[in-house]
Amino acid sequence: MTSPLLRGQGLPPFSEISIDTIVPAMTELLQSLEQDLSQLEAQLTPTWSGLVEPLTALEERLTWSWGIIGHLMGVQNSPELRQAYEAIQPQVIQFSNRLGQSQALYQGFKALRQSPDWSTLEPAQQRIVESNLREAELAGVGLSGEKRERFNAIQLELGELSTQFSNHLLDATKAFSLTLTTPEEVAGLPPSLLAFAAQTARSQGQETATPEAGPWVITLDYPSYLPFMKYSERRDLREQLYRAFVRRASEGEWDNQPLIEKILALRLEQAQLLGYSTYAELSLSRKMAPSVEAVETLLEELRQASYDAAQQELDQLKAFANLEDLKHWDVAFWSERQREALFDLNSEALRPYFPLPQVLTGLFQLAERLFDVTITAADGQAPVWHTDVRYFQVSNSQQEPLAYFYLDPYSRPAEKRGGAWMDICINRAKLQKEGQPMLRLPVAYLVCNQTPPVDDQPSLMTFDEVTTLFHEFGHGIHHMLTQVDYTGAAGINNVEWDAVELPSQFMENWCYDQATLLGMAQHWQTGKPLPETEYQKLLAARNYMTGSAMLRQIHLSLLDLELHHRYRPDGSETIREMRDRLAKTTLILAPLPEDAFLCSFGHIFAGGYAAGYYSYKWAEVLSADAFAAFEEAGLEDESAVQTVGQRFRDTVLALGGSLHPLEIFRRFRGREPQTEALLRHNGLLPQAV
Incomplete structure (x- = not known):
């Protein structure tokens, strides 16, 4: 085993990985794992050390290697990498099916649950065993003969379709660009966008492009698209860009519409093979929400x-x-003008106050204040996949390391998928090394797509980009501050999907906290802090258009549920008709006839949010209520903030997936969650007469 992809432990050796070794290395690894699995099945004893520990070690060898390749697909996509990924993906899915459907392992877990040892296991261990039993059932362990073969064929096809969907979206986004050459075409655009658009033009071969004289290239990538829609005075060009944006991946060689039909049909068939009437019911069987009806309520x-x-x-x-x-x-153009008029707040004028280095300092100071941790740069201590990537250490108050994380902050539309995410690099675990117990520290990937540095300027962030960074850091801190020593329930592992957004959305609230915001917002050239008047404007504008924003999320959540619960491929209602019907009560402006938004809805067709997009709103109820605990204690009372912060760390962050999220929430809050704080934060509580 000479390939760096086969080390199976430690930090990923990004600088040593060459794409042409992926297929042979993964083929070799899967053959080795197949032998190890057969051996485990033949020799297992239904105890924690005789079953769970060897199985976890086996699974981690796969997730370590395959996780690196999956990560690179998101941040360094290329035709060669795609080819390697698609060549090996079916074998990975086949092995995962074999693992999930192992009768020997399933019976072993059942025997462990019924054994005298059961009562001696910690709650985290019991949750891991219960989770393994449920996941085996959802992986088709109870199927045999033709049903099992069909189930496995569906798994393979769904894996391929999901990858295709993602690639089509990346390619369609990358393929469109709008080249502007005259001052009239860039009327209204702020200097930051002109500089970025000229830099994009230079990267596409127009070497003489300047912010002042152009040419300027606008793309469908968010840091380019969104500012253009907000500031361009050319209504015709805004229309051209908007229509291109909502049609992404809906025509020609990158058409995702046939893929959506296939994915929905296969998911329904898969759910019915497992005894569920719809895919939504299957999805909710592993979530916090008890039923589709509860979510819809x-x-x-x-x-x-x-x-x-x-x-x-x-x-x-x-x-x-x-x-x-x-x-x-x-809408984006006029709402930005109205916001400026109502609150005298100019989003672009705020950018110079949010250079990335300064925002990171503020974020790390907040983490120290809330969770009593110190975050320091550790660049150079880990191999990275791009020169923009940073590496950081998280330490306790005694300066002992607790965790590490990578940060890949900037948009790279040619190779990096859109959006922002946190992913696991290494899980926390207690291991044995040469007979001695050893604690393996967690490592996270934090990935954003914010405005990159332009010329001699640092990355000057919009306020939305600041909240996105705080959001992903919330996921990261959930993974990194876990106190669970068993991989299967450490950090975000085994946390129900509709509760996993709690820490991330919780962190967003701090962007409006006066001490936090004014502590980090300093002009990148003068060092002057953001004026108090600007902070008050931000605060006043917080609930601007929140009704529309809330309604859009509800539209997407209900559409996702409807597609996975009521849509039938042979039914009387098409996908388009279903969306139009829902739009009547969940959108104020009906979608355009050519609006093919679903073709770019990667969350549910290429990510983990199928019949689970509602999770953002479900968890937002929890996160708003959690932040309300700090408000009740008093945000200006430093010792109260630290006390509640410690309790948040000891419950929500520390306990990870070791207990049901409702139980963890009760331990933090002392009661069940309530919607009042979410509606209040959004200015949507009915006004007292």
Whole structure:
């Protein structure tokens, strides 16, 4: 085993990995794991050390190697890497099916649960055993003959379709660009976007492009698309860009529409093979929400609280713009003008106060304040996949290392998928090394797609990019501050999907906290802090258009549920008709006829959010209620903030997946979650008369 991909432990050796070794290395690894699995099945004893520990070691060898390749697919995509990934993916899925459907392992877990040893296991260990039993059942362990063969064929096809969906979206986003050459075409665009668009033009071979004279290239990548929609005075160009954006991956060689039909049909068939009537029911069997009805009840409560507010927001926007026929491509532009007028707040004017290095300092100071940890640069201590990537150490108050994380902050549309995410690099675990217990520290990947540095400027962030970074750091801290020593329940492992957004959304609230924001917002050139008046404007503008924003999330959540619970490939209602029906009660502006948003909805067709997109709202109830605990204690009371922060760390962060999330929430909050704080934070509570 000479390939660096076969080390199976430690930090990924990114600088040593060559794409042409992926297929042979993974083939060799899967053959070795197959032998180890057969041996374990023949020799296992139904105890923790005789079953769970060797199985975890076997699974981790696979996730270490395959995790590196999956990570590179997200951050350094290339035709060669895709080819290698697609060549080996079917073998990985086949092995995963073999593992999930092992009768010997399943019976071993059942015997362990019924053995006298059961009562001696810690709650975390019991949850891991229960989770393994449930996952085996959902992996088709109870199927045999033709049903098992069909189930496995579906797994393979779904894996391929998901990868294709993601690649189509990346390619379609990358393929479109708008080259602007005259001052009239860039009317209204702020200097930061002109500089970025000129830099994009230079990267595409137009070497003489400058921010002042152009040419300027606008793309469908968020740091380019969104500012253009907010600031371009050219309504015709906004329309052109908007129509291209909503049609992404819906035509030609990158058309995701046939893939969506296939994915939904296969998921339904898979669920029915396992005895569920719909894929949504299958999805919810491993989530915190008890039923589809419970989710729909919550979403309806939020819909009723936000619909009238969203209608009013749009009416006010039309009146402000003096445009009765307000179109989709007008909304971002005019809402930005209205926000400036109402609150005297200019998003672009704030950028110089949020250079990435300064934002990181503020974020790390907050982590120290809340969780009593110190975060320091550890660049050079780990191999990285791109020169922009940073590496950091998280230490306790005695300066002992607790965890590490990578940060890959900038947009790279040619090779990096859009959005932002946290992923696991290494899990925390207690291991034996040469007979001695050893603690393996967790390592996280934090990936964003914010505005990159331009020329001699650092990355000057929008306030939205700041909240995104805080969000992903929340996921990261959940993974890194776990106190669970068993991989299967450490950090985010074994945390129900609709509770996993709690720490991330919780961290976003701190972007509006006065001490936090004013502590990090300093002008990158003068060093002057953000004026108090600007902070007050940000605060005042916080609930601007929140009805519309809430309603859009509810639309997506309900659409996802509807597709996975009520849509039938041979039914009377098409996907488009279903979306249009839902839009009547969940959108104020009906989608354009050519709006093919679902073709770029990677969360549910290429990510883990199928029949689970509602998780953002479900967890937002938890996160708003959790932040309310700090508000009740007093945000200005430093010792109270530290006390509640320690309790948050000791419960929500430390306990990971070792207990049911409702039990963990109760330990932190002392009661069940309530929706009041979420509605209050969004300005959507009914006003007292």
